[in-house]
Amino acid sequence: MTATLIWILVALVAIGLYLSWTAGRLDRLHARIDAARAALDAQLLRRASVAQELATSGVLDPAASIVLYEAAHAARQAEEEQREVAESELSQALRAVFAEPQQVEAVRDAPGGEEAARELTEAVRRVPMARRFHNDAVRAARALRRHRKVRWFRLAGHAPFPLAFEMDDEPPAALVDRAA
Amino acid sequence: MRIGIVCPYSWDVPGGVQFHIRDLAEYFIRLGHEVSVLAPADDDTPLPPYVVSAGRAVPVPYNGSVARLNFGFLSAARVRRWLHDGEFDVIHIHEPASPSLGLLTCWAAQGPIVATFHTSNPRSRAMIAAYAILQAALEKISARIAVSEYARRTLVEHLGGDAVVIPNGVDVDFFAKAEANPDWQGDTIGFIGRIDEPRKGLPVLMKALPKILAARPQTRLLVAGRGDEEEAVESLPAELRSRVEFLGMISDEDKARFLRSVDLYVAPNTGGESFGIILVEAMSAGAPVLASDLDAFAQVLDQGAAGELFANEDADALAEAAVRLLEDPARRTELRERGSVHVRRFDWSTVGADILSVYETVTAGAAAVAADERTGGSGLRARLGLARD
Numbered sequence: 002m003t004a005t006l007i008w009i010l011v012a013l014v015a016i017g018l019y020l021s022w023t024a025g026r027l028d029r030l031h032a033r034i035d036a037a038r039a040a041l042d043a044q045l046l047r048r049a050s051v052a053q054e055l056a057t058s059g060v061l062d063p064a065a066s067i068v069l070y071e072a073a074h075a076a077r078q079a080e081e082e083q084r085e086v087a088e089s090e091l092s093q094a095l096r097a098v099f100a101e102p103q104q105v106e107a108v109r110d111a112p113g114g115e116e117a118a119r120e121l122t123e124a125v126r127r128v129p130m131a132r133r134f135h136n137d138a139v140r141a142a143r144a145l146r147r148h149r150k151v152r153w154f155r156l157a158g159h160a161p162f163p164l165a166f167e168m169d170d171e172p173p174a175a176l177v178d179r180a181a
Numbered sequence: 182m183r184i185g186i187v188c189p190y191s192w193d194v195p196g197g198v199q200f201h202i203r204d205l206a207e208y209f210i211r212l213g214h215e216v217s218v219l220a221p222a223d224d225d226t227p228l229p230p231y232v233v234s235a236g237r238a239v240p241v242p243y244n245g246s247v248a249r250l251n252f253g254f255l256s257a258a259r260v261r262r263w264l265h266d267g268e269f270d271v272i273h274i275h276e277p278a279s280p281s282l283g284l285l286t287c288w289a290a291q292g293p294i295v296a297t298f299h300t301s302n303p304r305s306r307a308m309i310a311a312y313a314i315l316q317a318a319l320e321k322i323s324a325r326i327a328v329s330e331y332a333r334r335t336l337v338e339h340l341g342g343d344a345v346v347i348p349n350g351v352d353v354d355f356f357a358k359a360e361a362n363p364d365w366q367g368d369t370i371g372f373i374g375r376i377d378e379p380r381k382g383l384p385v386l387m388k389a390l391p392k393i394l395a396a397r398p399q400t401r402l403l404v405a406g407r408g409d410e411e412e413a414v415e416s417l418p419a420e421l422r423s424r425v426e427f428l429g430m431i432s433d434e435d436k437a438r439f440l441r442s443v444d445l446y447v448a449p450n451t452g453g454e455s456f457g458i459i460l461v462e463a464m465s466a467g468a469p470v471l472a473s474d475l476d477a478f479a480q481v482l483d484q485g486a487a488g489e490l491f492a493n494e495d496a497d498a499l500a501e502a503a504v505r506l507l508e509d510p511a512r513r514t515e516l517r518e519r520g521s522v523h524v525r526r527f528d529w530s531t532v533g534a535d536i537l538s539v540y541e542t543v544t545a546g547a548a549a550v551a552a553d554e555r556t557g558g559s560g561l562r563a564r565l566g567l568a569r570d
Contacts, residue, residue: 026317026320029291029321030320033320033323036323036543037323037543039545040542044542123538126535126538127538127542129345130324130345130538130539130542131542133343134323134324134325134345134542136343137324137325137344138323140342140343141341144316144341145320
């Protein structure tokens with residue numbers, strides 16, 4: 002009788018430890034998503050700032066300046082629900098403006114342009130990176146949260162179900178070629 | 182930035198991953214970052230100042246061959262001490278899925294972790310059995326890097342998730358500025374690789390050689406690499422054996438001169454390649470490249486634009502392409518030029534900057550690396566309130 006009780010107790014403690022460990026795993030994944038999302042926000046903001054700077058610098062022709070300024074401004078001001086669309090539109094605007102290598106050359110030749118071109122190249126390279134890392138974290142968290150033990154014991158608490166960040170982040174060909 | 186790099190394979194044994202880590206560490210040190218590399222090594226091997234030994238790797242049968250791995254209590258303790266002493270901003274683990282130091286570090290660390298997947302092994306039974314454990318360790322990785330599109334695809338299929346592709350780096354100028362050796366010039370075909378490793382493809386080249394020599398009898402085949410030379414030429418008719426020269430193992434400097442000298446570099450590998458650094462080195466040195474059409478090779482050669490491809494394991498196709506190239510100096514010059522432009526994207530200045538971008542992306546908005554108190558014995562003690570500091 003006592004032996005049975007002890008075994009039940011041992012089993013309960015083991016299950017408790019396992020659940021606590023799983024909750025720790027989940028907590029770590031949520032922290033990873035938060036960090037990845039902060040990094041993605043920082044990269045997106047950096048990209049929009051450089052684009053806006055270039056648009057107002059007078060290096061580009063007026064039409065290109067207006068298109069780029071519009072898109073960069075919209076991306077920075079977008080509400081959370083419209084963010085993905087606004088950032089995708091900024092990618093498209095950047096691709097349209099920097100479609101030709103000559104345009105990149107023109108920016109480089111302007112005073113301070115070398116720096117601006119380098120910052121933009123870095124930004125358009127890092128946005129897809131940060132987004133991939135973010136979505137990878139989201140996928141890992143979702144896989145764990147779908148598991149029975151997490152759902153039955155409500156280990157995720159009140160944390161919202163993580164969502165991937167979907168956008169068009171294809172960089173302008175002329176900029177990537179310089180980097181490659 | 183304080184960077185910790187984990188090397189899964191013995192530092193005393195030369196290999197692609199080890200060289201990659203060495204070059205990467207030295208590149209970051211030149212830029213002024215603090216770098217520490219944790220690697221398995223014998224206690225009496227001389228190590229560069231930035232390498233910390235994690236003890237000797239033990240040979241164990243794993244995945245169909247004998248692998249030298251680090252595991253067990255002592256290695257885990259050394260990993261924890263290294264993490265604790267290093268106070269890294271980011272750690273970069275190579276081959277985190279192999280049951281060695283990489284996996285131990287993944288298990289023992291928390292904070293920004295970057296991992297590079299080099300190989301594209303087919304999924305092993307052990308990996309399926311250990312999937313749950315592996316997943317718990319691998320999900321700590323904040324950023325995954327694959328060395329090629331091919332390696333990324335296997336990673337996605339086997340482990341899920343995604344990765345950015347950053348190729349392996351090469352010091353292009355080291356090869357581009359090497360001096361040619363006249364002994365190795367004049368209708369020469371070059372091959373570098375283990376002679377006795379069939380996957381490196383020397384047998385295919387040997388099968389093609391009689392046809393090449395029939396069309397161009399003055400051709401010489403130069404072979405650099407370890408292995409049994411007698412056995413390698415066994416399939417060749419006796420009168421042709423003198424056309425093959427074995428150079429044995431060669432130094433890095435000689436390798437650069439070798440690639441600079443040969444008229445055609447042939448990579449007849451039959452499989453097991455996830456990147457193909459030797460092709461990048463050959464292109465850096467300005468050697469026209471003829472390679473088998475493995476996925477990884479095709480990608481490095483820009484689908485045949487920067488070097489020619491032949492059907493894998495097809496000796497006739499190899500012979501035909503080699504003869505055509507040797508008879509056409511204009512085409513070889515064209516390949517040389519295309520290769521040296523294409524290869525710039527593999528230079529350390531580009532690759533290193535990309536890897537640094539990854540580090541900066543994951544460290545933005547995250548705390549520094551620390552030993553994870555939730556794992557191992559100390560985790561249990563912490564949970565029961567018995568932990569000591």
